Amino acid sequence: MSARKTEQETAVRHPRETPDLFGHRKAETALLSAYRSGRIPHAWLIGGAQGIGKATLAYRMARFVLSHRDPLAPSVQRAESLAVDPSDPVARQVTAGAHGGLLVLERGLNDRGVLRTVITVDETRETISFFGSTAAEDGWRVCIVDTVDELNPNAANALLKVLEEPPQRSLFLLVSHAPARALPTILSRCRKLPLRPLATSDVMRAAAGATEIAADDPALAEAAAAADGSVGRALNLLGGDALKLQQRTAAMLATLPRVDPRELHALGDALGTSDRVALAAFIDGIDRWIGEKLRVDDANANLPRLARLAEVWEKIIRAARDTESYNLERKPLVFSVFSMLAEATR
Template sequence: MSARQVEPQIAAVHPRETSALFGHREAETALLNAYRSGRIPHAWLIGGAAGIGKATLAYRMARFVLAHRNPGAPDVQHAATLNVDPSDPVARHVAAGAHGGLLTLERTLNDKGVMRTVITVDETRETIAFFGSTAAVEGWRVCIVDTVDELNPNAANALLKVLEEPPQQSLFLLVSHAPARVLPTILSRCRKLLLRPLATDDVVRAAAQAANVAVDDPALAEAAEAAEGSVARALTLLGGDAVKLHQRTAALLATLPRVDPRELHALGDALGGSDRVALAAFIDSIDRWVSERLRADEANANANLPRLARLAEVWEKINRTARDTAEYNLERKPLVFSVFGLLAEATR
């Protein structure tokens, strides 16, 4: 689950509309060098923690490739970055979601207007039609998957079929919050590009631009310090007592599998009845805690695999419960008890 699933009070700009990239200079240079070599791998897995700029980098690469169709051209060979002027027609079309050379796969609303929990196979099959049809524009075709973690099994297999036989001048940019959990057959067909969390100064500058606040705002500094390199997390924490609520939740998580009902009651009261910022901060804290433990266990050769499976299953249940709570504005205290009950059971 990412911060986008429970919207904070300050809504982040969609990555397709974001022209600036903060940090990640090495990753940007790697993509640029691969493109101007004329031998760029057709698929890249851009991995890292949620909210650090992975999708922003993917769209930045897509704009550059679509605006500079010839990798051997002088303007590409002498380019210092992947920047494309926001006034460029390609940049404007990408920002509007209307460029004929770009396909984006992401979760969409269902018939009832509720955000789906996965990217469906029918949506993923659009890639086959996209790469197989006559081009609406000359040159490259780019597919961004944001995120590959959200493909259901059938959708992942449908994407794999396209990756196995990529058309000429095709580029796949797969965003992932948990690269170790991506289907191995997909991983094997991608060049991995892992991004590190941003420096606090970069978080401050990026969040200030996204939220239209001063870079020297004390609340922004506090949120950025607690965000651990994630702009999305800083935006979530930029409101009310969200930072303190995050710290309070983290302290309770540190006591698991032991839980103190009195503290859970107090935390439920602190979430309030309709404060979306507080709810987002709580869910983000849970998400970060579970993610860190899953990554640690996945990297450990002696990991307790049954416990890992239980924790992953619990994570999915928490995701569903949190989405329902936000969508239907349900009471927050039952959510707190449910989340900590599930996590206590999974960590015993």
């Protein structure tokens, strides 16, 4: 199968459907060692760049714990990884989203059937009843939060209440693209597990495993090389002219704070009106650029610009989510993004 497919043609498996994990052996070993010690911390914050396998690792850990309820059992003590046979009944239930011992907090649909931009407090309060009930099948209860970055303030506080008094045999796996921005009170109750960007070869293998794309497809190799270690980014770059669009965005970012209105119009036209792949490529390019600037400013202790860029990043993410959720025009978003970035970098 060629990697040159449209977004509709290239089906990507959800992390709960992905049994394999690539490039995060150290993090996987940390989780496995903690579990079989019999004294595993009840909450983990799995942090790192978007699309590198954080949620895949979280679901992998959930499957292992739910299918191996006794951490001191010989099978657990002998285990070399968190792998669970996809044919295992627990694995099948997790894949289907039907295991009673697993609760997943993620953005849901509102009353109009539109994907929310945040995880709400009502959704988060499900953890109270979930962890307050008898453990499913007399085993562990696991909660995956994907992502903690998308909790609104009330939802974050509701989650914190459960984290402060965790029931026995409970495990929280919090996924975060920006763990430093999580509530300090949440951070203090979690074991940090940072994941690094993947090697290009691992990006290719993981992308092939998440789709039906051949691992040696030349288009996949080109996208993986430009993905900075992110499987999600590589998959986004495979759609149509997404890679060229991201390169075009990068060229415009390099001229900031100067902005060419003609180029902005052209970029807005290139995003189209409903192409989700193009929008994802544009926002991903912005995210990479801001991330690099934040790292440089942090290293140089440029605190004023660091604060400005962090604030702008939050506004851009919210605007992008609204644009995607409500299928808004892309060109106003392009002008708004570059206007904010030009102001922040002057």
